[in-house]
Amino acid sequence: MLARIRDGHLTIDEGIEYLRHIPFKNLGFARLDSHRELRVGYPETVYCAGKTIEQVTGIIRHMLDHQTNILATRATREMYEAVRPLCDAARYNDLAKTITIIRHESPRTKTGIAIIAAGTSDLPVVEEAAVTADILGNRVDRIVDVGVAGIHRLFDQLDLIRQARVIIVVAGMEGALPSVVGGLVNKPIIAVPTSVGYGASFGGITALLAMLNSCASGVCVVNIDNGYGAACVASLINHIE
Secondary structure, rough: OOHHHHHHOOOOHHHHHHHOOOOOEEEOOOEEEOOHHHHOOOOEEOOOOOHHHHHHHHHHHHHHOOOOEEEEEEHHHHHHHHHHHHHHOOOOOOOEEEEEEEEOOOOOOOEEEEEEEOHHHHHHHHHHHHHHHHHHOOOOEEEEOOOOOOOOHHHHHHHHHHHEEEEEEEEOOOOOOOHHHHHHOOOOOOEEEEEOOOOOHHHHHHHHHHHHHOOOOEEEEEEOHHHHHHHHHHHHOOOOO
C-alpha cells in the first residue's frame, strides 16, 4: 500500500480506506486514536482510572484539537479541576464520575434508550450509561428503583419502557431484573451487573452469572459496572436506520 501511495497509483477509495486505519498521536504515555469515530461510529473515550492527573489533562488537551465532544469516565473531581482551565465547556458529573466537554450538540435520535435500575445503589452505573448515551446523541429515559423486590413498580412504567428502541437494565444483588424485563418486552436488552450486594454477591459475580444464564431471549450482558460499554452498544443499535 505504501509503495502505491509513493507512486501515486492509489485510487480515492483506497486512499480513504487507508486513512481509516493510520491516524493516531503518540504522546509517549498514550497513543490517541484520532479517527476512531470514522471507523466505528463513536470517538475515543478517556478511561481515567489508573491514570495520573497530568496524563488525563495531556490527553484531553490533545483531544480538544481533534474532537468536538469529549467524554472521560471514572474521573475524580481533582482531575476535573485540572481539566476545567483547558475548556470552559468542561462539566463534571459527581454520580457518574464523568467529565464531558460538549462543543456541538449532536442531533437527537427519534427513537430512545430506556435505562432501568433495580435500586438506588445502582445509580452510579446508570448515570455513566446515561451520560454516555446522551453525548452520543441518543434520547434517554431513566427508570430507577424498580427491582424485583417490588415488581409492581416496574409494571407501572411498562408503557414508557416499551416505547424505547433498546433497553439497558442495571442490577446488582441477584441480578434478576433483566430476565423479568426480557419476558415483558420485544426490544433488545443489554444487562449490566453491578458490584452492589452483600458478601455472596461476590462483587457482582453473582449478578453477572445470573444474567448470563437468563432464560429470557434477547438479553445480552456486558461486564460488571460497565455502564459505558452498555451505552455504546445501545447507541449503535439505536442509530441503525
